[in-house]
Amino acid sequence: MSTVRTELDQEALHWLLRVNDPAFEAWEAWDAWMATDPDHADAYWRLAEAEGDVVEALKAAPAPGVQRIMPRRAFALPRRSAIAAAVAVLAVGGAWIGWSQRAQPWIIETAPGEQRNVILADGSEVSLAGATRLALDRRRPRDVRLEAGRALFEVTHDAAHPFVVEVGDATLTDLGTTFDVTRLGDGARVAVSEGIVRVDTRNATATLNAGDAVVATPDGLESRSVSPEDVASWREGRLSYTGETLAIVAEDLSRALNRPIVVSPSLADRQFSGSLTTTTEVASQKTRLARLLGVSVVEDGEGWRLEP
Template sequence: MSEQTLSEAEYDAVTEAAAQWCMRLHAIDCTVDERLAFKQWHDAHPLHAFEYEAMLEIWDVADHLPRTESAAPPAQLKPQTQWRTWGMAAAVCLITLPLGAYTGWNLGWVPSSYERFEADSRVRQVTLSDGSEVELNLGTVLTYSNYKDQRRVNLKKGEAFFKVSHDTQHPFVVKAAAGQVRVTGTQFNVWMYQDQVRVTLLEGSVVVSSNDTRPGDGFRLGPGMQARYKQGDYEPQISQTYASDTSLAWRSGKLILDNLALDDALPLINRYLGTPVMAADTATGALRIGGIYNINDVKNLVPSLPKVLPVYLTRNEDGNPVLNAIPQRPLKN
């Protein structure tokens, strides 16, 4: 293909090929030869790689399409694979077939809008197409999809503060790790690191589910309440926050560690690091740390820890820094 500007037909052909490759590579019977053929196609032109990445974003949207009973799964496909395939096909309609997209919207399969936001080295404020305002912490990536029956955010990583536009007929759902937060209009914060999630409510009410396959089993939070969950939790842990709570200090550019055990502090620290630091054992994890740090300088915190704690740094076989407690010498009689 020429490096010059592509015709509309050529561009559409690349888009269609990217969609087909995305569906094929996610199929359970995709072969090694097919994967090699895909790599050759992917590397043949920069546009191929660009369009395929765009299709992966759409595939992610398809993963959250509402399950309806109007489409029976083909017998040879597993249910999850079938729904992803149906969803991907519907999402491709959004790009290539306006009539199909309109039908998909009415059925609740295809969003009328899809947005992706990312905050890298600075806090970022964005306004979603529904008017909701979102503040993204450093290293945060999320997507927003507007469906006929609900508004959906997928928090891929990081932390975000939401001011949701009130709409009782059009719920706002935030998916984070294995669970989700469901609201109609309110202000709340969602922090996520790996499979750990913490939801802090400032105003209004939210329903938090730790397992998004059972969203009806969620727990309702009121202002000043917090929910925590991680992968595998049947239900979230609910607690009350107090004036001393530092969960939202990031909005002022700060990470505050208030005399926390290292086991509790490290996820907060690692959220800002490219390579996470680990505690060598339970004795190290029990050591306590405090202080106020600039979120842009957290990367400089790890090398300084041996200066403020009785620890020394090593690295494991994966190259991750590891904190090791210095053994305490017994007192002489």
Template structure:
């Protein structure tokens, strides 16, 4: 029977792996080798996370406390001596602080495993390798990286809803500029626009913070949403209820109007269609609409406007013009 690895041996090897990943982490073969090592013992993931947390804290704060370096046999890859992890008082404190913050202070990977990009009007449901599901809205770009200790999504543009597979050892973090949204097993949507970032939670709880303001982490529960404007503090969480179901109707290819102005509805339809709607009369745009439409049927919306208001629609091949009769 094979002798069970000691905790110290696992810690030493985890530290060596962190150093190697820092140097060779972009190599798919090295990543696969690390994944295989982590799968060999349930204790290894925790040790690897602690080692990486300490490593990042050293990088960020140059924390070098008292203690001894690891034995030479743990530095089993070339160049490890460039930055040794010190397993003494200073680094223990750094690791503890990093573990309290979890993934808040960690750098994210730069080489994505998967890239998703949708065209105008395209809505996709994409299964992720960890068992999660992403519903990706029109004109959206995502970069996804699955690491042993973290699942990372970078939302470059657009909007996506995530149904996150439960895995408490691997937080699921969405990066939107300097905003971070963290979940373990939940469902939430994130939209990035010129005005800021909107987060809506449909199940469970997420944590939200801005880089540089990690002391003010907000917890958002299902049925609520929060908006983060550029270079401003995070606004208080707002209960949304049925509003979330309406704004996320795009997941089934629909636009739901419930007292929205015609101008607001037009802006929404124009997100999904090459054939754009124009409003020739500003006063017409202030009138309100109720209805449910397909995202790819702006002409049906235009005809509804003419039926419900004193308006006419010029429906052409490349644009639709709404004006008063």
């Protein structure tokens, strides 16, 4: 192992030990170090994986006697014996298992009208729309929770570890595909561009293929159809719909245009099919929306209200 590699592994081990401390609070510094160089993230997650192997060995070992806690094979991790040994020494101390299982929350947020791309530890990519809040756990990078807003997931295939997204009362399970998720006021919308996604709610289950979409509400799952190439079109400033209600269209517009947009109750269930461009100047947006949606767009404080 080169000197550079050894020093990098020592840095990564230093960060892993700090992160495992229940009192650790320097998440911004950790994020900055991880983002400085792709090799940093590679070394950190490689070490974290080695740690996970050791923890699993400890959990499966007989309780009495330190000598029996670490089977000999646990020290034979390929190409990382030195790292695994260092982790194992700390593990024997007793508190390591508790630290290693502690959640390491990571919140990613965007402002209204903002977009942001994030690469997860497993290589999956998430594109966040405006006014979006995504909750992750650094120890479980393939389990995420969409608390608000909209996100496009381009998932790295791993058949042994499904990618799971929780959104409201719905759970989405994916093995490697591209799909879009929106947290709605009373549920969630899911649209698949590529691959297969399973949607589970309290009272319904659906399997979505490319071109399929559903809106999950407390009443069940409402089927939608979508062109696969339109699933990610919002990233280029284009919102595309096939038979979507104006209530949901208004929620999408609010995120994209950075202004609250509500719809009159009498129009909430009216369906719209077509595309809306969100990159034009605000001055022309009202006129365009009124014409395309067939509504009146009325000033409502800092936002707009869609009326008959």
